[in-house]
Amino acid sequence: xRFGYFDDENREYVITQPDTPLPWLNYLGDEDYFGLxxxxxxxxxxxxxxxxxxxxxxxYNNVPTDRGGRYLYLRDNQxxxxxxxxxxxxxxxxxxxxxxxxxxxxxxxxxxxxxxxxIRYFIPLGQTLEVWQLHLTNQREKTADISxxxxxxxxxxxxxDDATNFQRNLNIGEVEVEDSVIYxxxxxxxxxxxxxxxxxxxxxxxxxxxxxxxxxxxxGWDKPQSVESGVSSNSIAHxxxxxxxxxxxxxxxxxxxxxxxxxxxxxENPADSKFESEGSQIINKQFVxxxxxxxxxxxxxxxxxxxxxxxxxxxxxIYQVKTPDEHTNRMVNIWNAYQCLIxxxxxxxxxxxxxxxxxxxxxxxxxxxxxxxxxxLPGRARQRILDLAATQLESGGAYHQYQPLTKRGNDAVGxxxxxxxxxxxxxxxxxxxxxxxxxxxEELIPFDNQPGSERPLYEHLQRSIQYTLDRLGPHGLPLIGxxxxxxxxxxxxxxxxxxxxxxxxxxxxxxxxxxxxxAGLFVLAVTELAELADVYGKSVDAGIYRDAAVDMKDTxxxxxxxxxxxxxxxxxxxxxxxxxxxxxGQIFIEPQGMCIMAGxxxxxxxxxxxxxxxxxxxxxxxxxxxxxxxxxxxYLQLGEISSYPPGYKENAGIFCHTNPWIMIAETIQGNGDxxxxxxLRINPSQxxxxxxxxxxxxxxxxxxxxxxxxPTHGEAKNSWLSGTAAWNYVAITQWILGIRPSxxxxxxxxxxxKSWSDFSVRRKYRGAIYNIEVKRVGxxxxxxxxxxxxxxxxxxxxxPQSDGQQVHVSVxxx
Ligand code: BGC
Ligand code: NOJ
Numbered sequence: 001x002r003f004g005y006f007d008d009e010n011r012e013y014v015i016t017q018p019d020t021p022l023p024w025l026n027y028l029g030d031e032d033y034f035g036l037x038x039x040x041x042x043x044x045x046x047x048x049x050x051x052x053x054x055x056x057x058x059x060y061n062n063v064p065t066d067r068g069g070r071y072l073y074l075r076d077n078q079x080x081x082x083x084x085x086x087x088x089x090x091x092x093x094x095x096x097x098x099x100x101x102x103x104x105x106x107x108x109x110x111x112x113x114x115x116x117x118x119i120r121y122f123i124p125l126g127q128t129l130e131v132w133q134l135h136l137t138n139q140r141e142k143t144a145d146i147s148x149x150x151x152x153x154x155x156x157x158x159x160x161d162d163a164t165n166f167q168r169n170l171n172i173g174e175v176e177v178e179d180s181v182i183y184x185x186x187x188x189x190x191x192x193x194x195x196x197x198x199x200x201x202x203x204x205x206x207x208x209x210x211x212x213x214x215x216x217x218x219x220g221w222d223k224p225q226s227v228e229s230g231v232s233s234n235s236i237a238h239x240x241x242x243x244x245x246x247x248x249x250x251x252x253x254x255x256x257x258x259x260x261x262x263x264x265x266x267x268e269n270p271a272d273s274k275f276e277s278e279g280s281q282i283i284n285k286q287f288v289x290x291x292x293x294x295x296x297x298x299x300x301x302x303x304x305x306x307x308x309x310x311x312x313x314x315x316x317x318i319y320q321v322k323t324p325d326e327h328t329n330r331m332v333n334i335w336n337a338y339q340c341l342i343x344x345x346x347x348x349x350x351x352x353x354x355x356x357x358x359x360x361x362x363x364x365x366x367x368x369x370x371x372x373x374x375x376x377l378p379g380r381a382r383q384r385i386l387d388l389a390a391t392q393l394e395s396g397g398a399y400h401q402y403q404p405l406t407k408r409g410n411d412a413v414g415x416x417x418x419x420x421x422x423x424x425x426x427x428x429x430x431x432x433x434x435x436x437x438x439x440x441x442e443e444l445i446p447f448d449n450q451p452g453s454e455r456p457l458y459e460h461l462q463r464s465i466q467y468t469l470d471r472l473g474p475h476g477l478p479l480i481g482x483x484x485x486x487x488x489x490x491x492x493x494x495x496x497x498x499x500x501x502x503x504x505x506x507x508x509x510x511x512x513x514x515x516x517x518x519a520g521l522f523v524l525a526v527t528e529l530a531e532l533a534d535v536y537g538k539s540v541d542a543g544i545y546r547d548a549a550v551d552m553k554d555t556x557x558x559x560x561x562x563x564x565x566x567x568x569x570x571x572x573x574x575x576x577x578x579x580x581x582x583x584x585g586q587i588f589i590e591p592q593g594m595c596i597m598a599g600x601x602x603x604x605x606x607x608x609x610x611x612x613x614x615x616x617x618x619x620x621x622x623x624x625x626x627x628x629x630x631x632x633x634x635y636l637q638l639g640e641i642s643s644y645p646p647g648y649k650e651n652a653g654i655f656c657h658t659n660p661w662i663m664i665a666e667t668i669q670g671n672g673d674x675x676x677x678x679x680l681r682i683n684p685s686q687x688x689x690x691x692x693x694x695x696x697x698x699x700x701x702x703x704x705x706x707x708x709x710x711p712t713h714g715e716a717k718n719s720w721l722s723g724t725a726a727w728n729y730v731a732i733t734q735w736i737l738g739i740r741p742s743x744x745x746x747x748x749x750x751x752x753x754k755s756w757s758d759f760s761v762r763r764k765y766r767g768a769i770y771n772i773e774v775k776r777v778g779x780x781x782x783x784x785x786x787x788x789x790x791x792x793x794x795x796x797x798x799x800p801q802s803d804g805q806q807v808h809v810s811v812x813x814x
Contacts, residue, residue, distance in 0.1 A: 001692040013699040015099040018087035021695035023066040029123040039099040041086035042066035047266040049405040050356025054159040073227045075147040085117035089221035103312040114139040124304035129265025138252035151245040154184040160357040173242040175209040182244035194268045198244035201261040201296040205249040206232030211241035323759040327685040339700045339725040340372030353718040360403040367423035372726030389445045396467030418481035421464035425525040433741040473514035475559035480515040488650035490639025502640035514570045516560035520594030565613040566591035588627040593661025622714045623654035623682040625707040647710025654705040656724040660731035667735040667751035745798040768800030778814025
């Protein structure tokens with residue numbers, strides 16, 4: 001069952017039924033100011049940091065669900081009926097409801113008793129404000145007398161404090177109202193130099209800034225007193241709960257269209273001129289008013305929207321594909337790329353499943369996210385790398401997370417997730433292959449942001465590698481530390497206290513538990529570093545790293561192979577995890593994917609055998625589960641993984657992030673059919689047809705789909721912010737379609753299904769445009785290439801000669 005449809009031409013998903021199984025989300029904003037918006041206008045907005053600079057309030061896990069949003073109400077003053085053109089919060093049934101989920105905007109339209117409303121929400125590029133553009137049409141044959149009410153509920157900035165510290169917070173709310181602008185200035189009188197504003201393009205008939213005056217006592221957002229009565233009370237908030245609500249009275253002739261713009265924005269004033277005059281407590285508005293005036297004008301708003309469209313078109317035009325499969329085309333050309341950029345911006349901080357008050361930017365998460373967007377925004381990828389590297393420690397280890405506002409490592413979580421530093425090697429090498437910017441290796445970056453400790457980025461990478469080598473366990477495999485990629489495999493935690501954090505509690509000295517996954521990741525990273533060292537003129541280092549790769553490969557085959565697949569780990573007692581000998585958790589997906597990607601056992605039949613085992617034991621119709629058999633009870637020595645009921649999350653859920661590793665492994669083994677099959681099983685567009693089972697948005701990946709042990713097998717959870725986005729993008733674009741940047745040029749090695757006769761890709765790379773036409777002339781994967789009509793040896797299309805060059809590449813596969 002579907003709740004809408006893909007409009008590929010306009011790059012939209014159009015939701016046609018408002019009561020989707022869960023709120024379906026979109027994001028607004030791209031750099032400093034962000035918003036989350038659902039298909040019924042729920043969500044919130046913040047400046048840079050979803051915890052510390054939250055502009056509007058949102059109530060997670062509320063009933064009814066998805067409360068707090070960007071609400072408009074319409075009231076027919078003749079019939080006295082009122083409704084929400086976005087369906088919620090009144091829930092009154094609408095006609096012709098449609099929510100257009102677009103790139104950086106959401107547009108919701110509907111009709112109610114012949115009044116048509118269309119609201120487009122977006123954030124102009126480079127601005128710290130959002131625009132709500134309302135077009136209202138009177139489709140009646142007689143005059144309509146309409147009252148329009150807006151409403152947002154302000155958050156008192158720190159979202160955690162806002163939701164907990166009521167003894168203070170109910171006393172401090174402050175606002176100002178001037179013309180049609182409502183200013184939210186709680187704490188501005190003391191240490192804050194920032195405020196929020198909510199402006200309207202029309203003269204207002206009234207306003208409200210105190211929540212209870214607007215709603216009325218004991219009422220909810222679904223039937224505000226002011227809307228019901230058609231009269232605002234012009235309330236000024238003193239403490240309690242400041243809101244912003246405008247009332248605009250519109251008398252509309254038959255057929256008349258009215259345009260009303262609202263702006264919700266954030267402004268910082270210089271500390272020494274924050275007040276209107278000396279001694280006054282009134283906000284100095286001289287800096288903000290020009291912006292407000294500008295964006296209340298429809299012509300300016302239209303221009304800003306056009307600019308936003310161009311921005312997204314340019315970004316997406318960097319990799320465009322035409323294949324025989326519509327789900328592949330749609331995800332690669334539009335949605336997967338879009339999700340990669342959103343994940344890059346927000347890491348795991350703010351979604352409908354991440355409350356914005358917990359985690360900052362994850363070290364491993366952000367490095368992996370980079371793999372999916374580096375070709376689109378290389379400049380910002382560079383900055384991200386430097387920020388991440390600056391949180392690395394002298395030991396080569398890393399803080400697990402850092403705060404976006406301060407860019408400092410989080411002390412509360414600390415480090416010792418032993419996989420973390422290795423991901424930095426993968427992101428840096430991906431960045432250089434994309435851009436050719438070897439200079440980044442010379443950038444002097446401190447450790448733990450400490451002035452005076454600066455070393456070249458190249459040395460940071462060396463220390464990442466050394467960090468693993470300094471921490472080998474009894475079998476010579478890497479020690480796992482607090483956890484590796486699987487945050488829930490906590491082999492040193494041994495927690496029996498409810499509520500204790502599995503990730504930060506350490507009971508054991510950590511000298512025995514080893515990770516085969518990190519062994520694989522290490523081989524992958526050290527091989528990448530060897531290759532980089534070679535082209536960077538450090539051949540001695542390259543030799544050392546190649547030897548280290550060989551050693552770790554040998555160790556892995558000797559101690560990390562279980563006979564038919566790769567082991568997962570050794571626990572604190574030296575017992576195997578992910579082995580045939582175990583009762584539960586006999587085989588895990590992560591080491592199969594990672595070790596094959598790293599080339600471990602490539603000369604033998606290991607890869608083939610491991611992939612067979614994955615197919616036989618882990619595959620379901622909805623994707624590949626993380627491990628089997630699921631843990632049926634809590635194991636003290638395993639930690640959080642066994643805390644989840646079977647089939648959910650890391651305990652045998654389909655943890656989508658890991659599936660592309662298997663897809664990539666299949667392409668390495670030359671199995672294009674198998675790789676695409678796995679790709680399509682979790683592809684959101686392919687799953688659109690079963691939206692009633694999948695339940696999350698059909699245009700983006702979710703972190704997890706319930707596994708076969710779960711009663712709700714096939715149900716997705718935790719959509720949007722997940723490493724799944726980047727890795728699926730890498731798997732399809734670089735391995736199945738096979739077009740990947742290298743130091744010497746664009747490597748073209750597709751491993752596609754036998755049934756595909758051809759496909760084409762337009763790829764911008766190092767300033768040139770490569771038009772790549774691939775034709776299948778035989779059933780295998782052997783590639784021959786002609787560049788501008790001339791045959792080249794091997795599979796690398798050389799770097800371009802000049803900027804803007806158009807390169808024609810024809811590829812035959814047989
Ligand atoms: C989740 C993991 C997550 C970890 C750290 C766990 O509860 O299952 O997916 O990485 O928390 O926040
Ligand atoms: C989500 C975390 O953000 C990520 O870092 C981790 O690898 C996965 N969960 C698996 O536990």
